[in-house]
Amino acid sequence: MVTLYQRGGPATGMPTRTEQGDLLFAIRAGHSETPRLVLASGDLVEAFYDAVQAFNYAERYQTVVVHLVDKALASTTCTVPPFDLEAIRIERGELFVPPADTDGRNGYKRFALTASGISPRALLGQPGGTHWLTGGEHTELGRVTEDPGVREQMMEKRARKMELALREIPREEKFKVYGDAEAPFTVMSWGSNKGAILEALQRLADDGLAARLVQVRLLWPFPADDLQPFLDSADPLVVVETNYSGQFAQLLRAQTGRASDYLVVKYNGRPISGEELYRALCAIARGCDERRLVLRNPWE
């Protein structure tokens, strides 16, 4: 489980300033096509429960889970309701139950090819569960191999885990919808922009303009099918991000074919405020010509 706290680059960049510049990095980091889940929290309460869930998913899918937060979120202090610790479940995923009388190696296949892609896991020290773990491509026993057939089987096995995750993870964990759920005016975003967007949406509602926020929380594997109805009915589709290039908008387009109608970005290290976003959304509602709106802090 990796907590990735984003801040401005390059290199040391702006170590005490915020950015959402690592989304595509989180999804693609590393060589080859290593499966992983990427979750992004929108506020501190989400961050608490998502951290727990990230550990659970790492064990359930036996793969890397990246929990994306950013400087703005990490440095925020606020009062929240007490966390519901009773509701928290620690999952260990599928565990290997050895035959009672075994000792040492008994042919246990740590990486057994299963329909789900998940192989029951023995815990280090458990009788009957000894095996090899390696970063090399491996057989079902954990033996390093470069056999082309085994490589295909293992690539497919790992890919099945991601398909399973997309099927199993409930919709409300993939994304949340706020505001007027039926409104065509759609803001789509991720991470800590949530607070500013909710504030801006409230002000638009006060003005009589119905709008909705689709806050995507599972960024990888990408919940394209679940989002489709919202993309179909979005008019306009406004993507809001704290980065220069609109990484979420790129991802959305790559995964669904749907381009954003407007992209609102901010990349000066400061978080987006409700006020400036409200003004940008008003301009969009009036049908402004610009398709990419940059939020700035002229007073700083």
Add this chain to the structure above:
Amino acid sequence: MVTATTPKITAKDYRVEHANDWCPGCGDFGILNALQQAVAGLGLRPHQVAVFGGIGCSGKAMYYLPVYGVHTLHGRVLSFATGAKLANPELTVIAVGGDGDGLGIGAGHFVNTGRRNVDLTYILFNNEVYGLTKGQAAPTLAMGLQPKSLPEPNIQGQINPLLLAMAVGFTWIGRGYAYNVKHLVELIQKAIRHPGLAYLDVLQPCPTYNDLHTRDWYAGKDRGDGRPRLYLLEKEGYDPVIPADADAATIAAKTQQFIAKAQEWDDRIPLGVFLENRAVPHF
């Protein structure tokens, strides 16, 4: 379950039928053999042992043992081993790796593992070259030496792993020799039994790339009088123990004695337990 009726465990139970790609005559075979005898001799069953391998020829040792064998990331073997020991203190945790893995890319992990007296054993296969990548100079190769893969003599200085291990806090420090298996078995068992962080340096001839420090060189065959270079500390009455209640003067004296022994090389090379520090609390 280990019960009274469980048959006695022997080194045979620690053999694995698996193709081994070490070069013929490699010192790694001696260390593997000693490791198998050591854990079997302690009565440990394979599932009670986890061996973590670094990257390099030596890091593959875990593939030839029927234990929980984890081949880790380059230079990170001690981090994995530490995590496993903290998660399951019942496990006997052994980390194995080479001089490049542990003292080159992994030097930061080596240093910081020393600060935590976790009960695990680190066996470093010290052959002074990067064997797996064709014999380049490793961090333990002395300046000015030129094993056969180097186009010029080594222009960098060397790390003395024993001195480094002591400086950063390893509480048990020993040195063995890959071709003295009987002695190495004893050292590995002592290192495992030590209730804290143990560093065992093993002089491991690499017949393929290190043509300087060979079996014959350690045996002193290049010298006129044929005096072997290796000797056993315990045969000379060396006492490595810092008692649990040692006062500052005792610790200072033991440290001095250790530093002197850790620097002996070339003419006489000590093997054995250099330091057993019982005065540091362990995790």
